[in-house]
Amino acid sequence: MGTENFRQLAAYNHWANLRLYGAALELPEEAYRRSTGVFFGSLHGTLNHLLLTDRIWLKRLTGTGEHPDRLDAILHDDRRDLLRARIAEDARLNELVESYTGADLMEPIAYQTTSGKPYRQPRQDILLHLFNHQTHHRGQAHACCSILTGSEPPSLDLLAFQRGVPAPNLG
Template sequence: MNDLAVGRYRQFAGYNAWANRRLYAAAAALSDEQYRAERGAFFGSVHGTLNHLLVTDRIWMRRITGSGEAPDRLDAILFDTLPELATARHVEDERISAFVDTLSDCVLMADLHYANMSGKPFVQPVAGVLDHLFNHQTHHRGQAHCLISGFLGNAATPSLDLLMFQREAGLAHAEPS
């Protein structure tokens, strides 16, 4: 590992918060009926999917840091309203960013000992766990995005592309003509 790897995780934490803000803003345009509609996604609805993402981030951050809440079910509904969930999401995104800001090569290469939801023990490097955390967010955010765009249409649903974030964050730019 090196400073490049640490920078990559900082970029992913920034992207994660950015994409969540955009997704939650789109979800806020849904009616309550649409927001809660069972649509056949892994966690049913936009509401279930957004709750699942917060649940899993809390579980992983508890495993990584040893602190914070860790729900005991992947389908737990932590907050019943979108505004409450959005506030908690923002706090968790700040927590993830704050943790990532403390990373070093030593921490990234260190083994994390944890048990999965069934109690089975595992060991893997923190870097691999963070890869999963950010990839998992992207996976289920994509599901929520699809559900939202099904209600609002593509034109009303924001891009969540990493390249878009990189451009907005000044990490990429167009070449001069």
């Protein structure tokens, strides 16, 4: 994959997050926090996990930023604060991806997992994982919205992004 592919994935990631948060903000508080059986329990738990893991990977890629060591930590209890943090992290990720050259993508990055196990992988493999992980858990969050409302949440399809379907203005 080249730099343009990763730039598109970073832009898509932000778009999909805004669409998902738009749906999350419409839910009553109790529903937003209700356990639906997904891995991180609720929509709230899943959205916090996504922010947390992006922070972990961005710290590994840049050496800067903070994150807790638990993958189920709640970074923000208030969903509006969580949204603001999500928007900031998406901007940080977009800026980072924009700065990469093809050679940067091939560069191996050394890091440790949250359990301390060392790894070394090309930056492009880390980015592929980061975006794939986002899609995986956004799918769970999307299912939460469907379960909680009984209706179809907004589409998060990459094709919808590519076709110019707008994201809500949540800023």
